[in-house]
Amino acid sequence: MQKADAVVIGGSAAGPVAGISCRRRYGDKSVILIRKEKRVLVPCGIPYIFGTLGSPEKNLIPDALLQNNGIELVEDEAMEVNRERKVVSLNNGNTVSYDKLIFATGSSPAVLPIPGIEKGNVFTARKDVAYLKNMLDAVNDAKDIVIIGGGFIGVEFADECKKGRNCNVTIVEMLPHCLQLALDDEFCSEAEGVLRDRGIKLLVDSKVEAILGDNQVSGVRLSGGQELKADIVIIGVGMVPNNELAKRAGLEIGPGKAIAVDRCMRTTADPDAFACGDCAEKVSFFSGKPSRLMLASIACAEAHIAGANLFHTHYQNPGAVGVFSTIIGERAFACAGLTERAARQEGYDIVLGESTAPNTHPGGMPGAVSTKVKLVFSKHNRMLLGSGISGGKSVGEIANVISACIQSKMTAYELSLFQMGTHPSLTASPIVYQLVNAAELATKAK
Amino acid sequence: MQKADAVVIGGSAAGPVAGISCRRRYGDKSVILIRKEKRVLVPCGIPYIFGTLGSPEKNLIPDALLQNNGIELVEDEAMEVNRERKVVSLNNGNTVSYDKLIFATGSSPAVLPIPGIEKGNVFTARKDVAYLKNMLDAVNDAKDIVIIGGGFIGVEFADECKKGRNCNVTIVEMLPHCLQLALDDEFCSEAEGVLRDRGIKLLVDSKVEAILGDNQVSGVRLSGGQELKADIVIIGVGMVPNNELAKRAGLEIGPGKAIAVDRCMRTTADPDAFACGDCAEKVSFFSGKPSRLMLASIACAEAHIAGANLFHTHYQNPGAVGVFSTIIGERAFACAGLTERAARQEGYDIVLGESTAPNTHPGGMPGAVSTKVKLVFSKHNRMLLGSGISGGKSVGEIANVISACIQSKMTAYELSLFQMGTHPSLTASPIVYQLVNAAELATKAK
Structure with missing residues (x-):
């Protein structure tokens, strides 16, 4: 029987961060992290294993993070x-006893009830090195690749599968647009244009009814x-929360099928018992209502809170803002906070500010990329939503500038x-x- | 005699922005912008004319900005x-009458009282196309280039003069470090290392006493x-404010030799009469005391305020935060807010948080660059200062993430x-x- 003041279950994004957060705040408390991988x-x-990186081994979280922070690793399920x-x-057969426990069991790829899904060469984005190695071999041998789902994961897989390969890639998306849950229509259309320019075939408003073939998919x-x-x-x-262990332990499961937690991540x-990351229920920063967002960055923020709150309460979770970014070919796309569509769905009266300019100046600097920013504000008080x-690669951190402004509830005036x-x-x-230009326009928008 | 509701004097960063800000807020008011260029x-x-861009004509602000916003341009002094x-x-001999006037007359390169400064081939960063064309010819013909001053301008000139040229470039800096007014010592040392690697000779703690030669510098x-x-x-x-016109008009000149203004830019x-940009006095965001910062970004924020406040008061200037960034070779450097040194000079008890990590993940992504962030907080209340x-190019927008957090007075906890x-x-x-990692470390720092 091993024993620690705090035991964390899960080794991906949230688990280590929760452990580190605990160790930093409570230097005298021992932490054991249990993971099966x-x-x-x-x-x-x-997705980047399949083009940019070239192998799952190049896509690992280093264990030094744990060692450097005095966290003991137990490799078992x-x-x-x-x-x-x-x-x-x-x-x-061993046991580990705890004073405080953190569930950071993550999520697994959603499985669709499509006939034929059990056939060979049907894959998901499973977080498993050996599985992904097989998948990489299959991608390397493939002539025709079909991707079901045109969200971030699907689009990134499509773009990466094209890199350095002479294969046909088709995305099948149920909704009218790829990336529609994350971006407004005009950005979806722009992203779809980039995907098509890269030779990727898009079938939107389309649903896969059956996977064909004998043992192997055809x-x-x-x-x-x-x-x-x-x-x-x-x-x-999409992903579904890994809730089985918590469910068996008698913990409450919430409306998103994740572990129900309070604002302190208890x-x-x-x-x-605490929970954080994809396995924990979330609420929206903007409405307080349940949110289905699952992002490593949200997981890490929750893990900071959980780790810090283990022995004394320090923080409350303000709710998930939702900040995404991705890049297709050379064009990056991002969203911080609500899209225009989501803001309207939440019942906000809104005003918009939009501004496009090169990401360098003068515009003639080599490598300049036209970069578009659309900001969504509450009409009533002009708060940034x-x-x-x-645009170019700077889009990743521009989204974070906007996220900082959202989190501090800045108005268009500010x-x-x-x-x-x-x-x-x-x-x-x-x-x-x-940002400034779009905000100024929004101060006057009717 | 021409006539406008608002007249702006100056055509560089602040002038057009002030005019646009006025036009956007007061659509029925006419604006004339007077500039001599x-x-x-x-x-x-x-500086980028001398390497990256290749000519002054590639470094112009397009006049379409004025036309698109209904601002009439008068080209005269x-x-x-x-x-x-x-x-x-x-x-x-013509005149322009106004109801409200904005001084946006900018700044000019400081002239040093060094014997020989009048000789041929001694140049400054004068904002004049013909002058810079001559200077570019001289740089192209030069074998030995000496740069007096190792601040941003000097360092950027040095780096650009090296691009595509086989010449000797030496920076002479009075202080112990290049960039010392903008960065803490460790970043200065790192930048100096990059400059040296690029074959630039640095003479710090050194002062030029005389410029030698007959008519031409030797x-x-x-x-x-x-x-x-x-x-x-x-x-x-460095630069000095262009205050002559305002002085002759009997306006008060402040401790920084710029036009004295209140928080509304009046x-x-x-x-x-309003003033904004390099010709206007500034106060520090952190202390309210006079600040000598001169940055196009500060000028633009002030111009927004001046333009909006012309006919009704809308905004107060919170004071200059100071956000710089630059790139030397492939390495970018930036500072948002106070350096550690400046914070101590302002009398703050401080704690630091530091974190270094690649700007991509996993770290093995192609083009990954180790990126270092040092945050300075007030010890008393852990407010970000x-x-x-x-790091790499993302440093430019990371500085803006930090600036957003400073402007909204975020603490290390937040x-x-x-x-x-x-x-x-x-x-x-x-x-x-x-940012998160550095902030978390700072919550616990003693």
Whole structure:
């Protein structure tokens, strides 16, 4: 029987961060992290194994993070939690006892109830090195690749599968647009244009009804009857929380099928058990209502809170803002906060501010990329609610500038006076800096 | 005699922005912008003419900005302002009458009282296309280039002069470090290393005592007696406000030799005359004391305020935060807010948080650059005061993330829960995102 003041179950984004947060705040408390994986994949890096990185081994979270922060690693699967005795049972028969417990069990790819899904060469973005190695071999051998789901995962897989390969890639998306849950229509259309320019075929408003073939997949049939050839099918239609262990331990499961927690990341059922990351229920920053967002960055913020709150309460979770970014070919897309569509759905009366300018100045600097920022404000008080962005690589951190402004509840008035640093090679011109320009326009919008 | 509701004097960063801000807020008011230049240079782009851009014509602010916003352009020099009659007299004898006036007359390169400064091939970063064309020819012909001043301008000139040229470049800096007014010592040392790697010679703690030669410069003599060969000398030791016109108009001049203004950007002497940009006095965001910062981004924020406040008061200037960024070779450096040194000089007890991580994740993504963030907090209340950053090109917008957090007075506690967007190609990993990590360390620092 091993023993620690705090035990964390889960080794991906949230687990280590929760452990580190605890160790930093409570230097005298011991932390054990239990995980079943020998090697842990960077979750957001998985699509990049298939083009940019070239192998799962290049997409690992280094264990030095744990060692450097005095966290003991136990490599085994947690099978049961006895909350009365405060003991975690492992697959090898050993047990680990705890004072405080953190569930950071993550999520798994959603499985669709499509006939034929069990066939060979049908894959998901499973966080498993050996599985992804097989998948990489299959992608390398494929001539026709069908991707089910045109969200971030699907789009990133499509773009990466094209890199350095002479294969046909088709995305099948149920909704009218790819990326529609994350971006407003005009950005979706722009992204779809980039995907098409890269030779990727898009079938939107389309549903896969069956996966065809004998043992191995040979194609898919769409609900309209159309059949597509496929040597391999990749399913990227979202993730579901890993809630089984918590459920067996008698913890409450919430409306999103994740572990129910309060604003302090404590499980609603047990003050000594916490949960964070994809396995924990979330609420929206903007409405307080349940949110289905699952992002490594949200997981890490929750993990900071959980780790810090273990022995004394320090923080409350303000709710998930939702900040995404991605890049397709050379064009980056991002959203911080609510899209225009989501803001309207939440019942906000809104005003918009939009501004497009090169990401360098003068615009003739080599490598200049036209960068578009759309800001969404509440009409009533001009508070910043969200955004859409497209441009070059700086889009990733521009989304974070906007996220900072959202989190501090800046208004269009305040943002129109924003003091940014600018440099010819690194940013837009101060005269046309998109955030400020868009905000100023929004102060006057009717 | 021409006539407008608002007259702006000056065509660089602040002037157009003030005019646009006025036009956007007061659509029924007419705006005339008076400037003496036929073509206006992007001020921060001037060093980049000498390598990256290749000519002054590639570094111009497009006049379409004015036209698109309904601003009438008058190309002539404003010689006198009669505040009683509310009339500006031009060099060509014409006059322009106004209801509200904005001084945006900018700044000029400081001239050092060094013997020999009048010799041929001694240049400054003058905002004048013909002058810079001559200077570019001289740089192209030079074998030995001496740059006086190792601040941003001097360092950027040095780096650009090296691009595509086989010449010797030496920076002579009075202080112990290059960039010392903008960055903490460790970042200065790092930048100096990059400059040296690029073959630039640095003489710090050194002062030029005389510029040698007959009509043309042939070298410089340092205060220690050492002589350096030079075909050309570039002086980059700062800028001084263009205050002559305002002075002649009887406006109050402040401690920084700029036009004295209140928090609404109104001149202290005349409620119908405003000033913004390098020609206007500034106060620090952190202390309210006079500040000598001169940055195009500050100028633009002030211009927004001045333009909006012309006919009704809308905004107060919160004071200059100071956000710089630059890139030397492939390494970018930035600072938002106070350096550690400046914070101590302001009397703050401080704590630091530092974090270094690749700007992509996993770290093995192609093109990954180790990126260092140092955050400076007030010890008393853990409020964010400033930073230093070095890394790849994303540093430019990371500085703006930090600036947003400073402007909204975030504490280390809040910043440790920051919800950022992350992406393998665009940002650091959420597990080690530098701002959050540095902030968390600072919550516990003693």
